[in-house]
Amino acid sequence: MTAISESGAAVGNPGAEADRVVEAVLADLARDHRGVVVDSPPGAGKSTLVVRAAAHLAAAGERLMIVAQTNEQVDDLIDRIAGDHPDLAIGRLSAAGYAASERVTAHASVRVAQKADDIADRTVVIATAAKWATLTDGSWPWAIVDEAYQMRSDMLLRIAGRFERALFVGDPGQLDPFSTVEVERWAGLSWDPMRSAVSVLLAHNPELPVHRLPVSWRLPASAAPVVSRAFYPFTGFRSGTGPQDRRLELSTGGMGTSYDRAVEEAAATGWGLYELPARHTLRTDAEAVQATAALAVRMLQRGPVAHSERGENPVGADRIAVGAAHRDQVAAIRAALGPHAAEITVDTANRLQGREYDVTVVLHPLSGRRDATAFHLESGRLCVLASRHRHACLVVARAGIPELLDAHPSAEPVRLGVPVKFPDGWEANQAVLAHLADHRVRADT
Amino acid sequence: MSTLTALAQLEALATGRAQPVATVRHCHLSEKPLVMIPLKLAGEAAAPLATMLGTDRDAPELLVVPQPRNRDLRFAYAAELAKAVLAHVEAERGATETLEPSKDGEERFRYERAPQIVVPNRGGVGFLRLLGRSTRFRSTEGPWAVDPAVPMLGRWLTWYADRNDRPGSSLLLTLTETLRLHWATGQSSLEDGNLGALMGWIDPPDGMDGPSAAARAEDPVACPPAGPTTDPTFDNEVLAPAIAAYDESGGAPRAEERVRAAVASQLRPTWDLAWRALDLLRALPEGASVPRRWERDRDSFTYFHREFAENPPQAKLDDAVRAARRLHDLERSQESYEAQRAFDDPLVMAEQRLAGQAFGGVVTAADPTRLDESGKRPKLRPHLWIRTEDPVRLDEGATVVNAARPGLKGRIVEIDGGDVLLELTGGMGRKLTPEAGVVPEPGLEVVFTSRTSDSWGAAKFPERDDTPWTHGGPPAEYEPADEDATEVWS
Amino acid sequence: MSRDDEHTATDLSHLRGGEAPRNHDARTIAALTANPGCARRGVMDAAAVDKDAVARHLGFGAPFGQSQFAITRGNAFEAQVKADGCAELLALLRDRLGLDVPEVAYDDLESVGTESREVRHARTRHLMARALETGAGTLFDHPLLRLDIAGQRAYLEPDVIAFQLGGRFHVVEVKSFAVVDGQAEPEQVAAAARQSAVYVLALRELVEGLGHDPERVSHEVFLVCPENFSNRPTATPLDVRPQLAVVKRQLARLTRAEDIARRLPEGLTFALDEGLPEAVRAVEARYAPECMASCEMALFCRDEARACGATGTLGRNVRDELGGVDSVVTALELARGVREPSEDMAETAEQLRIAARLRREALGSGGERSAEQPLVGAQAPRGATDVLERTA
Numbered sequence A: 001m002t003a004i005s006e007s008g009a010a011v012g013n014p015g016a017e018a019d020r021v022v023e024a025v026l027a028d029l030a031r032d033h034r035g036v037v038v039d040s041p042p043g044a045g046k047s048t049l050v051v052r053a054a055a056h057l058a059a060a061g062e063r064l065m066i067v068a069q070t071n072e073q074v075d076d077l078i079d080r081i082a083g084d085h086p087d088l089a090i091g092r093l094s095a096a097g098y099a100a101s102e103r104v105t106a107h108a109s110v111r112v113a114q115k116a117d118d119i120a121d122r123t124v125v126i127a128t129a130a131k132w133a134t135l136t137d138g139s140w141p142w143a144i145v146d147e148a149y150q151m152r153s154d155m156l157l158r159i160a161g162r163f164e165r166a167l168f169v170g171d172p173g174q175l176d177p178f179s180t181v182e183v184e185r186w187a188g189l190s191w192d193p194m195r196s197a198v199s200v201l202l203a204h205n206p207e208l209p210v211h212r213l214p215v216s217w218r219l220p221a222s223a224a225p226v227v228s229r230a231f232y233p234f235t236g237f238r239s240g241t242g243p244q245d246r247r248l249e250l251s252t253g254g255m256g257t258s259y260d261r262a263v264e265e266a267a268a269t270g271w272g273l274y275e276l277p278a279r280h281t282l283r284t285d286a287e288a289v290q291a292t293a294a295l296a297v298r299m300l301q302r303g304p305v306a307h308s309e310r311g312e313n314p315v316g317a318d319r320i321a322v323g324a325a326h327r328d329q330v331a332a333i334r335a336a337l338g339p340h341a342a343e344i345t346v347d348t349a350n351r352l353q354g355r356e357y358d359v360t361v362v363l364h365p366l367s368g369r370r371d372a373t374a375f376h377l378e379s380g381r382l383c384v385l386a387s388r389h390r391h392a393c394l395v396v397a398r399a400g401i402p403e404l405l406d407a408h409p410s411a412e413p414v415r416l417g418v419p420v421k422f423p424d425g426w427e428a429n430q431a432v433l434a435h436l437a438d439h440r441v442r443a444d445t
Numbered sequence B: 001m002s003t004l005t006a007l008a009q010l011e012a013l014a015t016g017r018a019q020p021v022a023t024v025r026h027c028h029l030s031e032k033p034l035v036m037i038p039l040k041l042a043g044e045a046a047a048p049l050a051t052m053l054g055t056d057r058d059a060p061e062l063l064v065v066p067q068p069r070n071r072d073l074r075f076a077y078a079a080e081l082a083k084a085v086l087a088h089v090e091a092e093r094g095a096t097e098t099l100e101p102s103k104d105g106e107e108r109f110r111y112e113r114a115p116q117i118v119v120p121n122r123g124g125v126g127f128l129r130l131l132g133r134s135t136r137f138r139s140t141e142g143p144w145a146v147d148p149a150v151p152m153l154g155r156w157l158t159w160y161a162d163r164n165d166r167p168g169s170s171l172l173l174t175l176t177e178t179l180r181l182h183w184a185t186g187q188s189s190l191e192d193g194n195l196g197a198l199m200g201w202i203d204p205p206d207g208m209d210g211p212s213a214a215a216r217a218e219d220p221v222a223c224p225p226a227g228p229t230t231d232p233t234f235d236n237e238v239l240a241p242a243i244a245a246y247d248e249s250g251g252a253p254r255a256e257e258r259v260r261a262a263v264a265s266q267l268r269p270t271w272d273l274a275w276r277a278l279d280l281l282r283a284l285p286e287g288a289s290v291p292r293r294w295e296r297d298r299d300s301f302t303y304f305h306r307e308f309a310e311n312p313p314q315a316k317l318d319d320a321v322r323a324a325r326r327l328h329d330l331e332r333s334q335e336s337y338e339a340q341r342a343f344d345d346p347l348v349m350a351e352q353r354l355a356g357q358a359f360g361g362v363v364t365a366a367d368p369t370r371l372d373e374s375g376k377r378p379k380l381r382p383h384l385w386i387r388t389e390d391p392v393r394l395d396e397g398a399t400v401v402n403a404a405r406p407g408l409k410g411r412i413v414e415i416d417g418g419d420v421l422l423e424l425t426g427g428m429g430r431k432l433t434p435e436a437g438v439v440p441e442p443g444l445e446v447v448f449t450s451r452t453s454d455s456w457g458a459a460k461f462p463e464r465d466d467t468p469w470t471h472g473g474p475p476a477e478y479e480p481a482d483e484d485a486t487e488v489w490s
Numbered sequence C: 001m002s003r004d005d006e007h008t009a010t011d012l013s014h015l016r017g018g019e020a021p022r023n024h025d026a027r028t029i030a031a032l033t034a035n036p037g038c039a040r041r042g043v044m045d046a047a048a049v050d051k052d053a054v055a056r057h058l059g060f061g062a063p064f065g066q067s068q069f070a071i072t073r074g075n076a077f078e079a080q081v082k083a084d085g086c087a088e089l090l091a092l093l094r095d096r097l098g099l100d101v102p103e104v105a106y107d108d109l110e111s112v113g114t115e116s117r118e119v120r121h122a123r124t125r126h127l128m129a130r131a132l133e134t135g136a137g138t139l140f141d142h143p144l145l146r147l148d149i150a151g152q153r154a155y156l157e158p159d160v161i162a163f164q165l166g167g168r169f170h171v172v173e174v175k176s177f178a179v180v181d182g183q184a185e186p187e188q189v190a191a192a193a194r195q196s197a198v199y200v201l202a203l204r205e206l207v208e209g210l211g212h213d214p215e216r217v218s219h220e221v222f223l224v225c226p227e228n229f230s231n232r233p234t235a236t237p238l239d240v241r242p243q244l245a246v247v248k249r250q251l252a253r254l255t256r257a258e259d260i261a262r263r264l265p266e267g268l269t270f271a272l273d274e275g276l277p278e279a280v281r282a283v284e285a286r287y288a289p290e291c292m293a294s295c296e297m298a299l300f301c302r303d304e305a306r307a308c309g310a311t312g313t314l315g316r317n318v319r320d321e322l323g324g325v326d327s328v329v330t331a332l333e334l335a336r337g338v339r340e341p342s343e344d345m346a347e348t349a350e351q352l353r354i355a356a357r358l359r360r361e362a363l364g365s366g367g368e369r370s371a372e373q374p375l376v377g378a379q380a381p382r383g384a385t386d387v388l389e390r391t392a
Helices: A014-029 A046-059 A071-084 A153-162 A197-204 A224-231 A258-269 A286-301 A327-342 A379-385 A401-406 A425-439 B003-015 B071-091 B122-135 B149-165 B175-180 B195-202 B210-217 B232-249 B253-282 B290-306 B320-344 B346-354 C026-031 C039-046 C051-057 C068-096 C117-134 C186-209 C241-254 C257-262 C276-281 C289-293 C298-307 C316-321 C328-336 C343-366 C368-372 C384-391
Strands: A035-039 A064-068 A090-093 A110-113 A124-128 A140-145 A163-170 A210-212 A247-250 A271-276 A304-308 A311-314 A320-324 A345-348 A357-363 A389-398 A440-442 B034-040 B048-054 B061-064 B096-099 B108-111 B117-119 B172-174 B358-367 B383-388 B399-402 B409-416 B419-426 B445-449 C106-108 C139-141 C145-149 C152-156 C160-165 C168-174 C220-226 C233-239
Touching: A014 A035, A014 A046, A014 A210, A035 A197, A046 A064, A046 A071, A046 A140, A046 A163, A064 A071, A071 A090, A071 A124, A140 A153, A153 A163, A153 A197, A153 B320, A163 A197, A224 A379, A224 A425, A247 A258, A258 A271, A258 A286, A258 A389, A258 A425, A258 A440, A271 A286, A271 A425, A286 A320, A286 A327, A286 A357, A286 A389, A304 A357, A304 A389, A320 A327, A327 A345, A379 A425, A401 A425, A425 A440, A425 C241, B003 B346, B003 C316, B003 C328, B003 C343, B034 B071, B034 B122, B034 B253, B048 B071, B048 B253, B061 B071, B061 B253, B071 B149, B108 B290, B117 B122, B122 B149, B122 B172, B149 B172, B149 B290, B172 B175, B175 B195, B175 B253, B195 B210, B195 B253, B232 B253, B232 C068, B290 B320, B320 B346, B346 B358, B346 B445, B346 C343, B358 B419, B383 B445, C026 C152, C026 C186, C026 C241, C039 C051, C039 C241, C039 C257, C051 C276, C068 C139, C068 C160, C068 C168, C068 C220, C068 C233, C117 C139, C117 C145, C117 C186, C145 C186, C145 C241, C152 C186, C160 C186, C168 C186, C186 C220, C186 C233, C186 C241, C289 C298, C328 C343
Parallel strands: A035 A163, A035 A210, A064 A124, A064 A140, A090 A110, A090 A124, A140 A163, A271 A389, A271 A440, A320 A345, A320 A357, A357 A389, B034 B117, B117 B172, C106 C139, C168 C220
Antiparallel strands: A247 A304, A304 A311, B034 B048, B048 B061, B096 B108, B358 B383, B358 B445, B383 B419, B399 B409, B399 B445, B409 B419, C139 C160, C145 C152, C160 C168, C220 C233
């Protein structure tokens, strides 16, 4: 039996509701479970939970290791833990080539080392999974594994010997881990090395408690229901803020162009679909790339100001991100952004995982395609792209995606014993498109 | 798939002939490969019907199971096949080289050669894998005893099929995939799966062009399929009556000869096709990294052969640790194989250039003795200006290596339209002036790529007995069970 | 096999031009999911045209023959599983899957003489109604099911068993492909899952028609296959929710065939006469090489697509790399720079020109091969060779 924490109906105080889940997670850490899993939809306070759990365990006198997936994530976590708990002795284990970032060096309580022995006295030791995998001895009573759904199970196999018990935290809706090789020999095995760490963990330890953070603090009231329905059909979540709590104000007037109207639509409603005429194109569709870059710039030019529970803050270039499916699209958009490329983040869905902005501009993965592939339809990709924003998300797409989905042949091979994946990419794409259709602004011709 | 291959396919359509997508051969070809063309009985997982095999194109051996549902006949066939395969293994071993001992002083050996097997298509690999699975656990004693060669065959076939999974391995080659690595046709990849149609495009018979040769190859009467699945019409109209007659005759030699003749008629055209395909591949110059990859194949062969007597048959399933190790090895092989192919072959490198991950052009200026004196010690950091027409999609600061000399490394300083300024950072020797001829001179054509190989260190994995609780703990030791040894094969 | 009870509702049956309608079965229904964007296939299927007969009449008969060895093996395996009131099957469900199957009753709905399918369907309904209400019965073999396909009533005679367990029905599908060490050919499993989904759907319609919750038919079906290399059966649970969603979607979509049909020339029919080729060509196809695996018309459509030089014959991915340029000649002319690209093709043209230059450079430096196999041979389109020489 898998224990699922009760999140209750979507009424009442979201803060209290989320707190109840966090308390339940912390309480479970004190019980006899070898592991505890926490599913966290986009922006549901995953990092906050990691910080709290780390402090909680440290306060109970436990040494613990923290596993993150990238150096960037490690440094983010260090910054947050050291900031909230300056008295906690933290060790940062790193590879030889690593240059400590300012977020790390700014904290006196953090020591950086390449060898675990050099920071053996630290209460909390943090490193990437890849770095942890280089250790062959040493053991910690507790581990916290962050972004555990993005970690492959073979990586978990390599590091699991280092800890007795662990808290696994991650977002099941984002992109699954992948491999550069296609091998079928492990399909259906519960220890398939290509599956995610959490899926293998739960297959072998079905009794572990699984909690679910019920409130997204990032996604505004305009986005949480859309993202929840499309990508978390069985495990919904709600937004922590109400429709009146967030507002994106444009401080300068526009010129009435379709760019302006799309920016205004997104500012007013939280969503915008900038639709180019239907056409089959190369992946690096110049017109779409141009529009994506131009919309990001126009948004900036309109002097957006974010009003939220955090007060009134101008949205600078560092708070805007552009997302796309392919690396060549990212390169093309960067080129189109010109000088702005230095300030506005442009990246693939893979690399945008776990990051948060006020406004995002997304080049739709299916824009200009004649046929959809499994890559394009992967629900995690669209989920990442459509759930990075606190205020507004502007999607750029060519017309014709509904027709493309309609004509998509569904003849995916089926492997025995492999659990069915939800949501189905086709359905998720359809749901998001149906919502975007109400926020459409057609490109000027 | 890239626009480059797509264009080659369009050219193939326009010319009526397959077009090259490689300038060198990216696989090893032994002087005496064992060509095997297996057929199985329709509707069964791995019931062998026949195999044509041999290392001499003029003298194929034909092994047939005249009644594929007869268990004894099947095992007789498996024993025959085993003898042929094991003879090939022993014949193609060559002398034993003694290598430098390993770091911990262990003796190391490598056979000079390794036995290569060639099958027509992926289906052939799948069949050999299943045949290996169905024979490697058989017992050579007791009531279900089989010829001792049978389980040995099973283990060798399993090993071959596993090697075929490995990117860049040439021990078990499939012709359709190998040919497709070197030529693009005017038909889809699905149609390329038909060896006859694929060969029709690459090397049409006299008086025919690619499309007509491929169309002919799709007619199963003119060109029987390359197996392991047989043509249903052949099954119904020729094979079934022949097998029925064999049954009725009580196994008479004449009736057996009729079955043999029937399957021979299906196999012989593919046999000839396979050798012609090998001729075409052999005519290509070998890629520079092919010997290195073949060395890895020989290492694997040496190890498997030398440890053969000590080891039990391969397990039915990989346990968690083995699976993780294998995946790691496969990914490493994949990455170095892709990188090596690009370094070996300008047409493969062209894919990276088209994708903007590499660029080529003429050196317009060079400052080969430039020093970076910003640090404590001066460092040799030559500048190189390259003019390119390629659509470079690299960021400033990206690390690149020279395609002709991967040791020569650099960093992109600036991209201005078609001009790239490169700072060379390594591979020029240890002094403050570069070794002669290392820094490309103005006027020279160069290619630099951002895709490099060998970024992987060796990974550490737990011992099988230390399989962690997250993966179910240590698995039970596999003990060959009686059940496996006597598994029904019907 | 036309019967009076079969043509109901709206009808595209006039498109058959008097030919007998093709009888749908789960395989043909499942095939609807294969290429839903193809108008030709959509219209022909909605009108229950016998595509196999059409293809043969056009001289492009589909090579979907089956070996008698496979048929014999399949029949023998099924007979073995179902022998003695499904004794082996029950043992499997109990022992292998650990299901608590209390008492057993086996009803074969097939074996009553020469009764019509209406009568048989009524009998299926009757037995199912009783089972739903009283829980009576465990195994129902050969239920005769019904499904509306674009307003056309299709009977399904599945070789499946409806298995009642704890008030829910599961479809049990017997297939003769092997499951070796827990794995089977993914394409064959997918085909089985699609077919099972059709049966689940039809069973759900029946259950709902009887006034019960359609969810009493489970999305979990049991696939029974030979294990390893033996004839011994093994059962594997299979979750067919994704396939159910797809089949439902495509069935709903078939009604759109009427819109397409409305735009067809007056009086057009797919009667097997001299007008057939023209009639078929009047409805646009969306050929892709994958059609060869599932559509009887594939060889005809491939020939047609090749004749008009469509890039799609090379595969969906190739066409995608060409950024939507549909014509081989156009793509080649763009690559060679002999055609001024329209605005919407400018990027593809640029990409193709770079690709052509890179190929030229690489093959030039490759030496031997380019001499042996010139880039453009004797049969190149007019104008191509000299242009290449000029640009080289």
